[in-house]
Amino acid sequence: MSTLHTVNKSPYERNALKSCLDHLSAGDLVLLIEDGVLAARKGGAFAQVLGDVGRSCKIYALNPDLAARGIAVGDLVEGIQTVDYGGFVDLAADATRVCAWL
Amino acid sequence: MSTLHTVNKSPYERNALKSCLDHLSAGDLVLLIEDGVLAARKGGAFAQVLGDVGRSCKIYALNPDLAARGIAVGDLVEGIQTVDYGGFVDLAADATRVCAWL
């Protein structure tokens, strides 16, 4: 019984990531896609909060979207795992429901 | 020689208002339109900063957009003036340039 939350917005531009993180239940998963992956870069303003949340909820980032934006896997906040589209499908299938923070 | 800055985004959702206010020059004007008028309501999280900025730059809100969103003129942060579409045109004509913070 867990929710897969998807966030597709830059946390620097919009409040979607913050709102998502404020509404997690224990064991939920967060997947950063599209401009949402911009949050995942080490050294950015959201690195700390993602690191903190990552201790209780798993956080993923979509690798094709990282690559498009020039973010190397080595540059990610520690604990964030990458998936491709197939991994996205697996996460959605394994969760009980998917909640998009548009 | 002044710039009319337009902000059409809710400051609760996006960083457009903040970014606009960070880039004003002395004597510039700010016009809140569309969802941007949500910043102008007394008691909201942006009331303080708009009140502060309002001491050096004039701030306006588009009245038809306030009305659409159920915000009465009496509920505005002190110092914010309202205009209609004709007033918007006047502000744009009187300024030297218009800068939209999309």
Added chain:
Amino acid sequence: MRFAIQINEGPYTHQASDTAYRFAKAALEKGHEIFRVFFYHDGVNNGTRYTVPPQDDRNLQKLWSELAESHKLDLVVCIAAAQRRGILDANEAKRQGKDGDNIAPGFRISGLGQLIEAGIESDRMVVFGD
């Protein structure tokens, strides 16, 4: 597993349709079923055959039409959203007195009930938007 997909934005302007397409393709490759793809809001603009994207760019309408053909996907364009945005099939064009239509192959126009039904009949609803 049976997925349903909702797409809220048109092609190119937002990445939503791209991501949804790649998600759908990956799900089908893994043997999952896609019960329906429902195009809502500006998402209906994915279903016009009038697009001519630059030759060095992807053609999202064609990608969807081809995926629909090869996997018997049900691509539904919301009728109310389509009317606001100018997406018509032959029936709608006739009904509204318009002189032509622009719906792309593999897409069909239907009501919002199809979205609710997709939510009821699928195991997972996944929404892509702005």
Added chain:
Amino acid sequence: MRFAIQINEGPYTHQASDTAYRFAKAALEKGHEIFRVFFYHDGVNNGTRYTVPPQDDRNLQKLWSELAESHKLDLVVCIAAAQRRGILDANEAKRQGKDGDNIAPGFRISGLGQLIEAGIESDRMVVFGD
């Protein structure tokens, strides 16, 4: 004073086209000139005659077409943006091998140079978007 207007979003989904329309109307009523209205990005979707908005809602395409007719407004739809999004006039349809077109009365399709020219020739450029 001579205004130029750029509209970046389609009708209904964002308020940009509504605000731009009311701004343009107010400017004309005050005796100003509108050198050009340039529709870019999803803004090109304002220029399709295939829309059928609900009867209790405004019809933005008609409003623009009527304003163009009554004030000889130059409504320009960007060709590159229009190709990506499926807005065609008869010429473009022929050139691209499409079987129909959907451009609305009073709109014309042209290049991005028209936007730059509008910036050069007008006193104020005002941009409406998302």
Added chain:
Amino acid sequence: MTDENTKKKFLYLNRKAPFGTIYALESLEVVLIGAAFEQDVSLAFIDDGVFQLMNNQDATAAGMKNFSKIYRALGDYEVRKLYVEKESLDLRGLTVGDLMPVTYEDEDENYEEKPSIRVVDRAEMAKLIAGHDVILSF
């Protein structure tokens, strides 16, 4: 489909202000159509979504469609659960008194008019999300 056991729990997640974009209006259109399917329906208003329920909305001068009265009619469609997040109201300086009254008639209690709007805190909202089968985001 009317069997309790086959009902699914639908949550409409509304996070955007009305009028600046069409999402609020088109979300409502789904709710109205969806009502006919007799599922278990809840609406959540988080972040700027709370502005959708502001009282005294009048879009006439902006030339847009006045659709806020549709919220008031939701009770007639058996849509009775409108969850509004307290923290979202607070940040915007709003109270439930700034929102329009939305009510339904309770047929089990002599058709008494009862409020459909329920203010919940963030933790309850998180539980609400975790308790639904289908989440439609706008």
Added chain:
Amino acid sequence: MTDENTKKKFLYLNRKAPFGTIYALESLEVVLIGAAFEQDVSLAFIDDGVFQLMNNQDATAAGMKNFSKIYRALGDYEVRKLYVEKESLDLRGLTVGDLMPVTYEDEDENYEEKPSIRVVDRAEMAKLIAGHDVILSF
């Protein structure tokens, strides 16, 4: 139109990340066409706009068009002033070393390659905005 006195100062204001939306790409398309008009052209990158210049962008796996190489070609179009805001870089943990090299050949100095990217602080960016005739926002 080539007379210095009739030139207008155009500023392209880029505040959005690439790929999630098309604004970055279609902004560039205006810049390329606009170059033919021989006006005074500057590009400003503020907020998420700085991500447009990230080095090593590869959109192949995401199935999108790789357009970042166009920025590198701007010098050939006589577009030589790309102003990047320092505070925007800082907030995102970026330095100019994370951005792609964009250069132009200076015909006045023996076609020496010079950097087109100029990192400016917020106050300079505000002055830049105040110093232009036409501001195109994306």
